[in-house]
Amino acid sequence: MIDLRSDTVTKPTAEMREAMAAAEVGDDVFGEDPTVNDLQRRAAERLGKEAALFVPTGTMGNQIAIACHTKRGDEVVCESRSHILDYEMAGMSLLSGVMPRAVPGRDGGRLAWEDVRAAIRPQTTYNARTGLVALENTHNLAGGTVLPLEAMREIADGAHDLGLPVHLDGARVFNAAAALGCDVAEVVAPVDSVMFCLSKGLSAPVGSMVAGTREFIEKAWLVRKTFGGGMRQVGVLAAAGIVALEKMTTRLAEDHANARALATALAGIPGIVLDPESVQTNIVIFELEDGIRDAPSLVAAIREEGILAIAFGGRKIRLVTHNDVSRADCLAAADAISAAVLNR
Numbered sequence: 001m002i003d004l005r006s007d008t009v010t011k012p013t014a015e016m017r018e019a020m021a022a023a024e025v026g027d028d029v030f031g032e033d034p035t036v037n038d039l040q041r042r043a044a045e046r047l048g049k050e051a052a053l054f055v056p057t058g059t060m061g062n063q064i065a066i067a068c069h070t071k072r073g074d075e076v077v078c079e080s081r082s083h084i085l086d087y088e089m090a091g092m093s094l095l096s097g098v099m100p101r102a103v104p105g106r107d108g109g110r111l112a113w114e115d116v117r118a119a120i121r122p123q124t125t126y127n128a129r130t131g132l133v134a135l136e137n138t139h140n141l142a143g144g145t146v147l148p149l150e151a152m153r154e155i156a157d158g159a160h161d162l163g164l165p166v167h168l169d170g171a172r173v174f175n176a177a178a179a180l181g182c183d184v185a186e187v188v189a190p191v192d193s194v195m196f197c198l199s200k201g202l203s204a205p206v207g208s209m210v211a212g213t214r215e216f217i218e219k220a221w222l223v224r225k226t227f228g229g230g231m232r233q234v235g236v237l238a239a240a241g242i243v244a245l246e247k248m249t250t251r252l253a254e255d256h257a258n259a260r261a262l263a264t265a266l267a268g269i270p271g272i273v274l275d276p277e278s279v280q281t282n283i284v285i286f287e288l289e290d291g292i293r294d295a296p297s298l299v300a301a302i303r304e305e306g307i308l309a310i311a312f313g314g315r316k317i318r319l320v321t322h323n324d325v326s327r328a329d330c331l332a333a334a335d336a337i338s339a340a341v342l343n344r
């Protein structure tokens with residue numbers, strides 16, 4: 001199977017499995033797992049933040065950050081197709097008692113400060129107060145698009161001037177840094193907190209990191225426990241995370257080049273709507289013109305040929321490149337899609 005459904009499908013590398021077997025462990029709820037502590041130190045240093053916390057999932061990381069930054073009844077300004085709004089089970093409302101205020105991004109889901117500013121509200125006697133601005137970089141549902149550094153700085157500076165914290169859902173922030181050609185610390189410098197996933201393009205089997213000030217992470221530690229995320233001898237997972245952080249970030253440009261090659265091949269197929277230039281990282285989302293078979297039927301047809309993809313609604317399909325697919329796999333996927341589209 002050539003699995004292009006997501007970069008979450010990546011399997012741990014041989015080096016990760018060795019590191020996991022050899023990991024020194026302790027009880028992390030007591031803060032005594034040396035491998036977890038090492039991962040947290042390295043992640044904080046890499047991001048240029050004071051401290052970091054290992055969490056089981058990206059969703060928990062985002063939800064911990066929201067809980068730390070807001071109080072009940074607040075609004076969280078976020079992009080309309082952002083993961084925290086669309087794919088986290090209404091977690092912000094359920095867990096933190098806050099409400100999303102969705103702002104449509106412009107070209108490629110990129111938020112603009114003017115639009116964010118217009119959505120920020122002071123507390124009055126009749127409306128909720130804005131408690132947090134949340135960004136996503138890269139933006140998954142918009143097709144792995146990158147929010148440029150200037151836009152991030154402008155939004156964060158504007159929010160800070162109004163006394164508001166900014167959280168970054170940086171599930172794929174290393175992809176953003178690779179696409180921007182800069183250090184990841186530069187990407188996250190403007191924000192107060194960031195979550196990134198070890199378990200996506202970086203190939204670790206489990207885990208995400210939340211980073212921010214020491215004070216924020218102390219609070220996040222307590223909230224993680226409240227959410228049921230206190231783990232014990234979890235150094236076996238953190239060991240894979242260290243390999244992910246140290247060895248896997250420098251190869252992401254290869255996934256981006258594969259995604260671009262895949263998009264270029266797909267764009268040449270009649271009935272497929274896709275601008276390969278819009279593919280900046282490892283995510284390719286294309287649309288099927290009316291008159292072509294629908295997305296679920298196309299996904300079912302290519303599955304028969306050993307290619308896995310995800311349908312978004314009736315007419316869109318997402319493909320994600322990663323460490324476990326090669327350039328040849330991507331081109332084979334494009335051929336299978338071409339055959340499935342042309343057979344209608």
Ligand SMILES: Cc1ncc(COP(=O)(O)O)c(C=O)c1O
Pocket residue numbers: 056057058059060062083084136138139140169171172197199208
């Ligand atoms: C942008 C973004 N944020 C957060 C997450 C959540 O990560 P997890 O699946 O580890 O909860 C994902 C997962 O796909 C994501 O794409």
